[in-house]
Each structure stands twice: as C-alpha cells, then as structure tokens.
Amino acid sequence: MTEEIALALADVAASTEPLAARAEALLVALxxxxxxxxxxxxxxxxxxxxYSSLASIALDDRxxxxxxxPVMAHDIEVAGTDRVRPPMSPSDLPFPADELQTWAECLIPAGFHEALGVELFGPGHRQIGHLTVYSGDRTPPTDTTRSRLDALTxxxxxxxxxxRSAIATARLVEHAVAGVIVAGDRAVIRLPGFVDDPLLVPGSPSSTRPDEPCTTNGPSRPSSGRAFPSAPTGASCA
Structure with missing residues (x-):
C-alpha cells in the first residue's frame, strides 16, 4: 500500500501543475x-x-x-520540529502541548488534539517548508503512521x-554556473546546484536591479549574466 501511494505521490510531485494546486493534490493523496x-x-x-501557507485541508481561515x-513559527522552533528529524507528535514533547500558544489558543479550540509535524528539506538540508497533519482524536499517532509519513516526506x-521552476529556468542559460533569486525585498537567495559569484552577491548590479541584464567585462569571465524579467522574483544567472 505504501509503495503504491509513494508512486502516486511521486507522479503528483513531478507534475507541472501550479505549486499550490500540486501541494493540495499531494495532501489529498497522502x-x-x-x-x-x-x-x-x-x-x-x-x-x-x-512560514507562509501553501495548501491545506479542512482548516478554516482563522x-x-x-x-x-509568528507564533506558529516560534512554537515550531520551541517544539524542535524545524530540524532534520522524523515526524513529531505533541505526545513526544517533554511538556504539555497546551503550553504552546498555537495549541492553547488555536488548535485545541478548533477541535484538534493530536498531530504529526515534520520539516521539509531538499538536498543538502536546504529548508523548504513544513507539513503538519492534525487529528481530533486524543490517541497519539501509531508507529505505522509515523513511519509512513517519514518515508513519504x-x-x-x-x-x-x-x-524547482527557478532551477529549471536558470539551466536554460547557456554556460551558466552561478545563480540567485532576488526576492521582492531585494534579499538574495543562491540557487541550489549553482556556485557563488561576485556578480550575484547582495549589492551587485544584478541583485539590485533584477529587471535588467547584468554583464561582466572581466578577462576571467567571458560569459554574461542575465536576468529573467518574466520571473516575479527576478532569477539571475552568471
């Protein structure tokens, strides 16, 4: 059964659906x-x-x-579920879950009493996000449920x-070896699989003006850097 679900999840994960739709489809399959x-x-x-919500099932707007x-982000850190580790339940905590503001003021009043939370990481322990599944049952998750979620994480x-899409776009740039994403607040995030480059560090022309191409005339760098104006956050490569 788990192998069948793993294959189904892999198909959804590999799809070209918009990110939010793909995330919701993964939850449905999970x-x-x-x-x-x-x-x-x-x-x-x-x-x-x-964290910013991507998809959910059976959770109201509140x-x-x-x-x-910020309270949820703080509670995730306090509980230790922001680390590379198997999924955690409130029953694993060394203190009552209602000592966390999220449980006391939000989840328990909403009818949830148990959960499994796990941080999502990419290659090289690159942080991607967080997943939590909630239950109205007060019984802690079984070992089988824990191991299934751990295997599918x-x-x-x-x-x-x-x-994924940014990396795929960046690889279309011929001879590109370095790449970053310039966020809306001008934060510079290095693309996984690409090296660092002086052209793409914070404060460089390519990182401060993601809507314009950047080039280099240095003798050791014959290739040019380019920006992708169609990308909302300005992916740049060199």
Missing amino acids: RRTVPFDGAWVALADPMGCG TLAHLSG PILAEGVDPM
Whole structure:
C-alpha cells in the first residue's frame, strides 16, 4: 500500500501543475495512507522569518492565519520540529502541548488534539517548508503512521519545492554556473546546484536591479549574466 501511494505521490510531485494546486493534490493523496482530520503545508521564508501557507485541508481561515503567523513559527522552533528529524507528535514533547500558544489558543479550540509535524528539506538540508497533519482524536499517532509519513516526506518536499521552476529556468542559460533569486525585498537567495559569484552577491548590479541584464567585462569571465524579467522574483544567472 505504501509503495503504491509513494508512486502516486511521486507522479503528483513531478507534475507541472501550479505549486499550490500540486501541494493540495499531494495532501489529498497522502490522506490515503496517513489518516488526518486536517492538514497544513507551508513554505519556509528563505530569510528565516517564518512560514507562509501553501495548501491545506479542512482548516478554516482563522486557523490558517494563525499557522502562517509568528507564533506558529516560534512554537515550531520551541517544539524542535524545524530540524532534520522524523515526524513529531505533541505526545513526544517533554511538556504539555497546551503550553504552546498555537495549541492553547488555536488548535485545541478548533477541535484538534493530536498531530504529526515534520520539516521539509531538499538536498543538502536546504529548508523548504513544513507539513503538519492534525487529528481530533486524543490517541497519539501509531508507529505505522509515523513511519509512513517519514518515508513519504522526501517526495512531499520535492513536490512543494518552489525552487524547482527557478532551477529549471536558470539551466536554460547557456554556460551558466552561478545563480540567485532576488526576492521582492531585494534579499538574495543562491540557487541550489549553482556556485557563488561576485556578480550575484547582495549589492551587485544584478541583485539590485533584477529587471535588467547584468554583464561582466572581466578577462576571467567571458560569459554574461542575465536576468529573467518574466520571473516575479527576478532569477539571475552568471
């Protein structure tokens, strides 16, 4: 059964559907083998400032607003579920879950009493986001449920990785060896699989003006850097 679900999840993860639609489809497929009453998957802020909701099942707007806020990010850190580790349940905590503001003020009033949370990572432990499945049952998740979610986590992480399209676009640039994404607030995020380059560091022409091409005339760098004006965050390569 798990192998069948893994194949189904892999198909969804590899699809070209929009990211949010793909994430929701992954949750629907996951529910076939990891039972839950509600689910939330979010992307981690690349600058380490919390999470933004990507897709969910059976969670109301108030709950989603809380999960995307700073309190949830703080509670994830306090619980230790932001690390590379198997999925964690509130029953694994060394203190009552209602000592966390998210559980006391949001999840328990919404009817949830158990959960499994896991951080999503890409190659090289690159942080992608967070997934939590919630249950109204007070019984802790079984070992079978835990191991199933743990086994499927890499597929889920790959499926919601927002870097996939940026990396694919960057690889279309001939001879490109370095690449970054320039976020809306001018934060510079290096593309996985590409090296660092002086042209693409914070403050360089390519990182401050993502809507214009950047070039280099240095004798050791005959290739040119380019920006992609169609990308909302300005992916640049050199």
